[in-house]
Structure formats: structure tokens, C-alpha cells
Amino acid sequence: MNIHIKNGRLIDPHNKIDAKQDVFIADKHIVGIGKAPQGFAAEQVIDASGLIVIPGLVDVAARLREPGYEYKATLESEMEAAMAGGVTSLSCPPDTDPPLDEPGLVEMLKHRARSLNQSRVFPVGALTYGLKGAELTEMIELTEAGCKAFSQADAPLTDTRVLMRAMQYASTFGYRVWLRPQDMFLAADGVAHDGEVATRLGLPAIPVVAETIALSTMLQLARETGAKLHVCRISSAEGVEMVRAAKRGGLAVTCDVSMNHVHLSEMDIGYFDSNYHLSPPLRSLRDRDALRTGLLDGTIDAICSNHSPVDEDAKQLPFAEAEAGATGMELLLPLVLKWAAEEKLSLLEALSRVTINPAQLLGVKMGHLSVGAHADVCVFDPETNWKVEPAALKSQGKNTPFNGYTMQGRVRHTIVEGHVAYSI
Amino acid sequence: MNNPQLNSNGELQHLLTTDGLPVRIVRDILDKAAEFVSVAEGKEIKKVPLLHGKSVFNIFFENSTRTRTTFEIAAKRLSADVVNLNIGSSSTSKGETLLDTVDNLCAMHADMFVVRHSSSGAVHLIAKHVAPEVHVINAGDGRHAHPTQALLDMFTIRHYKKEFHNLRVAIVGDVLHSRVARSQIHALTTLGVPEVRVVAPKTLLPTQVEKLGVQVYHDMTQGLKDVDVIMMLRLQNERMQGALLPSAQEYFKYYGLTQERLALAKSDAIVMHPGPMNRGVEIDSSVADGTHSVILPQVTFGIAVRMAVMSMLAGSKQ
Numbered sequence: 001m002n003i004h005i006k007n008g009r010l011i012d013p014h015n016k017i018d019a020k021q022d023v024f025i026a027d028k029h030i031v032g033i034g035k036a037p038q039g040f041a042a043e044q045v046i047d048a049s050g051l052i053v054i055p056g057l058v059d060v061a062a063r064l065r066e067p068g069y070e071y072k073a074t075l076e077s078e079m080e081a082a083m084a085g086g087v088t089s090l091s092c093p094p095d096t097d098p099p100l101d102e103p104g105l106v107e108m109l110k111h112r113a114r115s116l117n118q119s120r121v122f123p124v125g126a127l128t129y130g131l132k133g134a135e136l137t138e139m140i141e142l143t144e145a146g147c148k149a150f151s152q153a154d155a156p157l158t159d160t161r162v163l164m165r166a167m168q169y170a171s172t173f174g175y176r177v178w179l180r181p182q183d184m185f186l187a188a189d190g191v192a193h194d195g196e197v198a199t200r201l202g203l204p205a206i207p208v209v210a211e212t213i214a215l216s217t218m219l220q221l222a223r224e225t226g227a228k229l230h231v232c233r234i235s236s237a238e239g240v241e242m243v244r245a246a247k248r249g250g251l252a253v254t255c256d257v258s259m260n261h262v263h264l265s266e267m268d269i270g271y272f273d274s275n276y277h278l279s280p281p282l283r284s285l286r287d288r289d290a291l292r293t294g295l296l297d298g299t300i301d302a303i304c305s306n307h308s309p310v311d312e313d314a315k316q317l318p319f320a321e322a323e324a325g326a327t328g329m330e331l332l333l334p335l336v337l338k339w340a341a342e343e344k345l346s347l348l349e350a351l352s353r354v355t356i357n358p359a360q361l362l363g364v365k366m367g368h369l370s371v372g373a374h375a376d377v378c379v380f381d382p383e384t385n386w387k388v389e390p391a392a393l394k395s396q397g398k399n400t401p402f403n404g405y406t407m408q409g410r411v412r413h414t415i416v417e418g419h420v421a422y423s424i
Numbered sequence: 425m426n427n428p429q430l431n432s433n434g435e436l437q438h439l440l441t442t443d444g445l446p447v448r449i450v451r452d453i454l455d456k457a458a459e460f461v462s463v464a465e466g467k468e469i470k471k472v473p474l475l476h477g478k479s480v481f482n483i484f485f486e487n488s489t490r491t492r493t494t495f496e497i498a499a500k501r502l503s504a505d506v507v508n509l510n511i512g513s514s515s516t517s518k519g520e521t522l523l524d525t526v527d528n529l530c531a532m533h534a535d536m537f538v539v540r541h542s543s544s545g546a547v548h549l550i551a552k553h554v555a556p557e558v559h560v561i562n563a564g565d566g567r568h569a570h571p572t573q574a575l576l577d578m579f580t581i582r583h584y585k586k587e588f589h590n591l592r593v594a595i596v597g598d599v600l601h602s603r604v605a606r607s608q609i610h611a612l613t614t615l616g617v618p619e620v621r622v623v624a625p626k627t628l629l630p631t632q633v634e635k636l637g638v639q640v641y642h643d644m645t646q647g648l649k650d651v652d653v654i655m656m657l658r659l660q661n662e663r664m665q666g667a668l669l670p671s672a673q674e675y676f677k678y679y680g681l682t683q684e685r686l687a688l689a690k691s692d693a694i695v696m697h698p699g700p701m702n703r704g705v706e707i708d709s710s711v712a713d714g715t716h717s718v719i720l721p722q723v724t725f726g727i728a729v730r731m732a733v734m735s736m737l738a739g740s741k742q
Contacts, residue, residue: 194631195631195632196631196632196635198630198631199630199631199632199633199635199636200443200606200635200636201544201545201568202544202565202566202567202568202569202603202606203544203545203566203567203568204567205630205631207631271428271545271548271552272544272545272548272549313521316521316523316549317521317522317543317549318522318541318543318544318545318546318549318565318566319543319544319545320543320544320545320566321543
């Protein structure tokens, strides 16, 4: 399908373009920016007057819940959510049931996702079998099946010798290791940041040292093994500082943060609202400010949705008993726009955190609109205000801490691999 | 954010916590309780018909004898019909969720729920869920709150000390896990007590506890010096397992309330305990049974305070 996106404001962080330019798509690829290639005949014209045209978003943490947790979400529902959110590439953590520790499972997931012809799915494989932290998975086989990185998701890896060997093995082949820093003993039964709010509400708490101790281990092992370490869902000021220092010291470490943590803090828990029960926990305002500083100075490379749909029954419980997690892909773009507006950051700068940067973390060629690139495009209206109403979300997970918030900016068209997969 | 305890007229709709409870409501409860005490001090305990025709459901997801019994007595003295349900710690293991249980009881036309649950915030969840004509009283949720205990403690303090604005109060023991301590702290600061202390080893104090408006002591000698009121907390035996304390013996040696330590407080200091006591762990028997102890009057006042809370809730407009 030949598509001509006309009259839009094109913003492409990778190519540093912010200008009114038309985009021409043919044969699944971008074939022209600004002017049509010779002989181009559009079969479909998208009038993007007043709209902004950007690379499709790349989300490094979106749980699709398949296989195993179809009662929480299905590939069908979450792919629709991705399209409504302008997310054209996503990577899903391996914490499915069974976990993504076998090439067959990964191939099946990729096949299922491809058949839906919506967002591209880049699975993150399990670092250890069953995410149990004992035996290494077949990383070469898993990579051939399509895994882009290896991770324990939120499962602990307490045996540091296994962790070291996993990182050594991965680094032998240049594979990425994505780790979420949380000491399982210090986090134990905690459900909220160890601070003023947890003290007041009497909630079992997770101290910042649960993050920094685990992070310290990971950083030292990355130095020792040469593994390509990516730190997932950083949540504390101290953690950000450790990553900053490691980067300054020359370590090739990268880092992401969830959009929830860019905007919210422990204060938002209010009267035990389980929509704010997230993992990692929402920390203090000081931590939130430090995460924002880390995003601005490049310590934190990417913002992800940490999309984790949870079924309603699992949230209608007392705070500590409720399952952690929130739906998010449909809110990723407006929340990045909100962050940019609050920080007075140009869209060119801000959008790099959800396009080219996460694409580079995954090592995929998406996230930009160069001629010859894959035609994954998001067209959004920057002026539309809309209210977050759970029932209207495409995701099967209806729980979000932003329930009732007014968002500015709404996706109008999502193009994946040269076809319009979503339009409103 | 609206205070979930108050209705649109600013009246008490539910009693969930003493945190953010307006001082006028606290004083109203104490004043009303005083009326019930004088009723109770008469030769025969008169029933008052304030809750006649109303159903009070005591739902205890966590075991309790004393609190449940005093709520039951309080409700019966107000002429309510009382239903007691001991659901045990895990109704969910039987497949029914907390809110399903509540819905079922609502269908039996409950007017008031008295709820104890092991999870902080469980009672807020129920209060948010029930119909506007149903009232909810928190009888203890996790580590969060136990407001009627704190209110009966305030009643006891007022009974013996008359005023709050000139008091120095020490709360001693496991503040970290204690819903009683949290509710006491909020009630004391709301009533204008100028100095509230907590005394405990660091393992039994929550992070940033000073932000609740208390002064932190780790030493009994300093913590009890010149205080007017000593509020002891119960030490659960399981605290020895989580590496929070080495032994009950060592705890008693450094944090147990003995006659010698009591002597550091003012000569007319009162000693309180929410019960049940661990004699020889947090408190010495001679202190528990001594002249400064007001532990048994606390229990008596507890009935009056719970009557006051129930009658106020029943009297609030929707």
C-alpha cells in the first residue's frame, strides 16, 4: 500500500527533524521524506493537517500476559491497546506461564503476534529456566527464535554466582542482559516505598536499599563480565545516581523508567488506592524529581509503559493483597507529552525516549523515519484533550493510576510495516 | 481528596482512622462516651434504644475476643441486633473475596459493620464499597489503625488528666507493627498533646516515624523521664522470628516497664496497655497490677466509647 501522509508536522528525534514535511510510504518502508520519490502514486492519503507525525513508539516493557494469563489479557486485546497508543514495537518480559525459556514458546508468541499484524513483538527471553535463578536457558537458541535480550523480569536471582555466570555467558555472544534491581530479602512482603506514607498507612515497606544493593551487585558484575547490562524500572534517587556514576566511569550500562514513576509518587496512594500498587513501588517526591533529572541528563535512556494488565478481581482487594501493576500502553504518548510540557522540553528531545532510544536498547532498526526505514509511524493530535475512562481502554486491564485524568494528545493513526493498523 | 470518614455534612459516616479525624468529632465522641459512662455507673445498666431495630454485624477476619466482645456489649446496650461472624484470617482461601462477603452481609440488611482485618486498608475498601446508608467501624486493620482503641485511650487520659495540652506521653514498644500506636499518635496530636514520644529499638520503629509528630527515643531512661502517661504496646511473640529482636528476655531487660522505670515518670503518671498483656515481656506484673495502672478502667471505658461511636454513626444523616 502506497501511503502519503501530508501536511503534518514531522518530528523524528533520530534525524533531528522537526518540520512540516510529508511522508511517503511504499512496500512497507519509508520511501520519501519531504518529497515523493519519482513515480510515487498514493493509494491512501492521510491528511495530517494540525497533527504530528512521529516514528511509531517503542515500548521496552509491555506485558501481553500470553501464554498463561489470558484471564488478565490476551494478545488480541493488548495489541489493540498498543495500536491505540501508537506503540508499533514492544518488548515483553518473560514472566508468562510458562516463562519464555524455550525457543518454541518464543516462536509461538512471535507467530501469534505476527498473525495479528499489529505491533511488532520483541520478546525478552528468560535468563534462567523457569525464572528460577538456577540454570541458564539456551540463549543462542532463544536468540535465534527472536529474543532480543534476557531477563529475570521481576523474579529474583539471589544466587550471585548464577547471576555472574549468566552475565558471562550472555556477554560471550554479545547478548543484552536486562535486570530489575530489587533485593528479594529487603523487598520481602513489601508493597510500598519505605517512607512517610507507608509509615502512616501501616503498609509493609520496600526500602531504597533493596534497589541500590541489587544494583550495586549488577553494576559490579557488568564491569567484571563485560555484559551489556540494561537496568529496568529504576525507581530511586540513589539508584539514578549510581547509574550516572557508572556511565561516567565508562560502563556501557543503560537504564529505563516507567511512565508511572515519572509522574507519580507515594503521596498518590491516598487512602489505599490499589491502582497505585505498582512494582517497583512509587517512591518519594524527591525520588520522582531525581528520575526526571536522570531522564533529562541522559542517565535514563528510555521511558516505558511497564504495561501490566491485571484482572479486576485482583485489584478489588486491600492494598497489600491487590496485585501490583497497571495498564499503560494507551497512556504512554500523552504521559510523555505531559512530562515534556512540564519540563519545557522540546518534543524532538522528549520523544527520543520512546522512539530511537528504546529501539537502540533493543538493537532493532525501528524508532526513526529515515528514507529506507521500516514504515512504522504514529500520527497524533497534540491538542485533543481526553479523559481516561477505564471502560474505554482497549486493554483488557482496566486499572490505571491515571483513571479520571485528563490527557492531552491522542493517537489518530498508527501505521505498522506500511499498513494503517489503527485510525480514528 | 475527600475524607472518606465524613459525609457531605461533615458528620461521621464511618470510623476508619484517627488520622485526619476532626478534633470536634473526637471531642464529641469523648463527651458522648462520658454520658454513657454515667449511665453505666448506675446500679443497673440501662439499655438505651438508640440503635433499636438496627443490625450490627461484627465481622472479624482476624481473631479477637476482647474487642469483639466490647463491641457486642456496646451494640446490645444500644438495643441493636448483633450478629457475630468470625471469618478467620483467610476467607479468600474459601474462594470468596472480601467484597463478596460484604455484599452478602449487606443483602442481609446490615446497618453497621464492625470490621477487623489483617490487611492495612481493608476497612477503607469496605467503606468505599457499601451503600451510603451503611456505616463501617474499623476494629483494627493490619498495622494501620485501631481508632476505637485510641479513642478509649483518649477517654481514659481525659478521665485521669482532665486536659491534653499540658501532657507528655510516651508510647513504648512495637510501633512498627502496631495499629494501636498509629491511632494513638494521631489522636494525641489532634487533641493537642504537645509532646508525644515513642520508645523502642530501631527494628520496631517505622521509617520517618517522626513525621507523624513524635519524638524518638531508644532508651527507656530518657524516654520515660517526667512523662504523665505511659502507653505500653503488646509485643507479639513472632517478632523474635523476623530478626527484629533477639529474645523476649533481652527485650524485657531494656524495654520492659518495671517499677524502677516507672519511677522515672511523674509521680502521678498513669500506665496504659491495650491488652492482651504479656506479663514479663513488655510489662512487669507489679506495674500492671499496681496503683498507677489504669488498664482495667480502659476496658470499661471502651464499651462507653464504642457506644458513643455507634450512636453517632446511627445519628448521622446520609
